[in-house]
Amino acid sequence: MRIHSRLLITEVLIVVALTAVSCSGAAPATPPTTPTVPPATPTQPSQPTQPTATTAPPVEPSPTPGAVLWSADGVVTPGEYANELRLGTYRLFWSSTDEAIMIAMQADVQGWVAVGFQPGSRMKNADMVFGMMVNGEAVVLDQYSTGDFGPHSADVQQGGTDDLLSFAGLRTSSMTTFEFERKLSTGDSRDVSLERGVPIQVIWAYGSSDSERVQHSARGYAEMVP
DSSP states (O other): HHHHHHHHHHHHHHHHHHHHHHHHOOOOOOOOOOOOOOOOOOOOOOOOOOOOOOOOOEEEEOOOOOSOOOOOOOOTTTTTTEEEEETTTEEEEEEEEESSSEEEEEEESSSOEEEEEEEEEEEETTTTEEEETTEEEHHHHEEEEETTTTEEEEEEGGGGOOOOOEEEEOSSSEEEEEEEEEESSSOOOSOOOOOTTTTTTEEEEEESSOOOTTTTTEEEEEOOOO
16 A cells, blocks of 8 residues: 555656646757847949059141241252142242242252243243253243243343342252242233232243253143242
């Protein structure tokens, strides 16, 4: 009887213990603590690297046509003339003022070079300027043609005057150049009056030697505006 009672008490204690365990349940697991991460500091965008400034050598501007002081030296300097007319192997340059005109006539030749202001037909009544080299010296003549094919003797031989104010010439192995200056209106009946801004026909020619008797090897007509 005592044994049975002890067994009963033991069973009761076991049931109570199991009930206590069942009611209390397992302790909830503590959730892991997430480490606090400080907010990221915003970064500034990187600035592009600026190229190192370099100093370029100064560029010399091209001379303005007509801005270079004119001089009769037989050399056509860049910017010396305001106007240019290229006719193959012959070239004509000129500038003018209210009173005068400065001209360079140039050809790829080892002979005479000429230009004429032409109001008539062919060569008749042409006011001509004829350049040649004589013994290494430039000779530039103020001439006038009395016929369709000449002759074109000097103005002074026809009762006129030599109205070239200055002239010069130069010859290289490849070309011959003559420069001269005259008044737009000379008052000479053997000269054609020129007017700034008014077109005029010109004739041009050159020969293979410095003799006036040698016929031209090239010639042509053009128009210029003084």
